[in-house]
Amino acid sequence: MCAFHLTRRRTMAPPPRLDRLSIWDPIHLGVDEYATDVACTLIYRHLLLAGEPGAGKSNALNLVVAHAALSTDCELWLMDSKRVELGPWRELAERFVGPNLDHAIDTLAELQAEIDHRYDLLDSGRRRKIESADQLPVIMLVIDELAYYSATIGEKRQRETFAMLLRDVVARGRAAGIIVVAATQRPSSDIIPTSLRDLFGYRLAFRCTTDSSSDIVLGHGWASRGYDASTIDPAERGIGWLLAEGGIPRRMRCAYLTDQQVSAIAAYALQLRYPPTQADEPPEDPHEQDQHPDHLPAEHDQDGEDTDV
Ligand SMILES: Nc1ncnc2c1ncn2[C@@H]1O[C@H](COP(=O)(O)OP(=O)(O)O)[C@@H](O)[C@H]1O
Ligand SMILES: [Mg+2]
Numbered sequence: 001m002c003a004f005h006l007t008r009r010r011t012m013a014p015p016p017r018l019d020r021l022s023i024w025d026p027i028h029l030g031v032d033e034y035a036t037d038v039a040c041t042l043i044y045r046h047l048l049l050a051g052e053p054g055a056g057k058s059n060a061l062n063l064v065v066a067h068a069a070l071s072t073d074c075e076l077w078l079m080d081s082k083r084v085e086l087g088p089w090r091e092l093a094e095r096f097v098g099p100n101l102d103h104a105i106d107t108l109a110e111l112q113a114e115i116d117h118r119y120d121l122l123d124s125g126r127r128r129k130i131e132s133a134d135q136l137p138v139i140m141l142v143i144d145e146l147a148y149y150s151a152t153i154g155e156k157r158q159r160e161t162f163a164m165l166l167r168d169v170v171a172r173g174r175a176a177g178i179i180v181v182a183a184t185q186r187p188s189s190d191i192i193p194t195s196l197r198d199l200f201g202y203r204l205a206f207r208c209t210t211d212s213s214s215d216i217v218l219g220h221g222w223a224s225r226g227y228d229a230s231t232i233d234p235a236e237r238g239i240g241w242l243l244a245e246g247g248i249p250r251r252m253r254c255a256y257l258t259d260q261q262v263s264a265i266a267a268y269a270l271q272l273r274y275p276p277t278q279a280d281e282p283p284e285d286p287h288e289q290d291q292h293p294d295h296l297p298a299e300h301d302q303d304g305e306d307t308d309v
Helices: 003-010 057-069 087-092 101-124 146-152 156-176 211-218 259-273 286-290
Strands: 027-032 037-040 047-050 074-080 095-097 138-144 178-184 202-206 239-244 250-254
Touching: 027 057, 037 239, 047 057, 047 211, 057 074, 057 087, 057 138, 057 178, 057 202, 057 250, 057 259, 074 087, 074 101, 087 259, 095 101, 101 138, 101 156, 101 178, 138 156, 146 156, 146 178, 156 178, 202 211, 211 239
Parallel strands: 047 178, 047 202, 074 095, 074 138, 138 178
Antiparallel strands: 027 037, 027 250, 202 239, 239 250
8 A cells, every 4th residue: 555655765865975085086275377276196295385484384284184084095194293283183183293202203103114014015915006906094194394393392313313214204105105295384405405305296385485495395496487485475375386296386376274164074074984883873763663664654754745645
C-alpha cells in the first residue's frame, strides 16, 4: 500500500558531503593587475613572504593555511611567535610552536628525522620523490616571523642551530613532501641569505623599505628593471610582487580573509578532519528509530504531503 511512500524515503538526498581541497592543487592567492586569478602550486616548492610590518604577510599566510587546513592530505606544523596570527588554526595543527626557541628547534629536528625517514622509503623503492599515490601526508611548515627564531631570541648557538635545521628542511624537504612557507618583516641578507632564498620556488615581496631589500626577496637586479616592492604605496596593503620559479615578478593583490572568515574556515576544517562520532551526535528521535517505514503515518513524509497513495 505504501510502495510510493517507501521509494520516496529511500531516495532521499544523502547527507551533504563536506567539500575538501587537496594540497596537490593550486592555492588561490588573489588577482593580478588584469584581474586574473593568481594561484601557486606549493607541492615540491616553498613560499617566502617578506615586507614591512602591516604590509599583508600574515593575511597571505592565512590564505595558504586555509587551503592547507581544508586539504585533508596535508598536516600543518605552525610556528608563530605571537601565537595570535596562526592561533585560529591551532586545534588543527599537528604541531604548534609559540615563542620558545627550544621548542622550535625540537620541532625542526623532528621534521628533519621525518625527511630522513621519507628518503629511506624513496631510496628503498629507487624513487626520487613522494607522489600523491603514496598516501603520505604532505607536511606544511608555516613560520610567521622567521627572524624571531633565527635572529632575535635565545643564544647565538641556539639561533644557529635553528637556522641550520631550517636550511636542511628547506633544502631536502621538497621531494619528501615537505612544504615550507615562511614570512619575515626583515628582508635583509642575514635573515634571508641568497643561498636560502634561492631554495624558495615562490617569493612574494610586499612593500619593502628599500629597493635593495626588495631585491633580497625577489633576487638581485629585479628592482632596477622596475619590479621594485619599495615603490608600493604603504596604504596599499596586500599588494606585492610574486615571483614564481623561472618567471618574471607579477604584481598582485592578495585576497583578504576577515577574522570571522578565518574562524569559520577553521571550524569547518576541524569537522572535515575530525568528523563527529556517533557518541557526539544528538540521540535520534525515538519515534523515527522504532517505527518501520511501512507503519509511518503519511504526515511523516519529508515534504509534509500526503503521498500515501
Ligand atoms: N589583501 C589585503 N587586502 C586588504 N587589506 C589587507 C590585506 N592584507 C592585509 N590587509 C590589512 O592590513 C593589515 C595588516 O596585515 P597583516 O597581514 O597583519 O600584515 P603583516 O603581517 O605584514 O604585518 C590587516 O589587518 C588588514 O587590515
Ligand atoms: Mg604579521
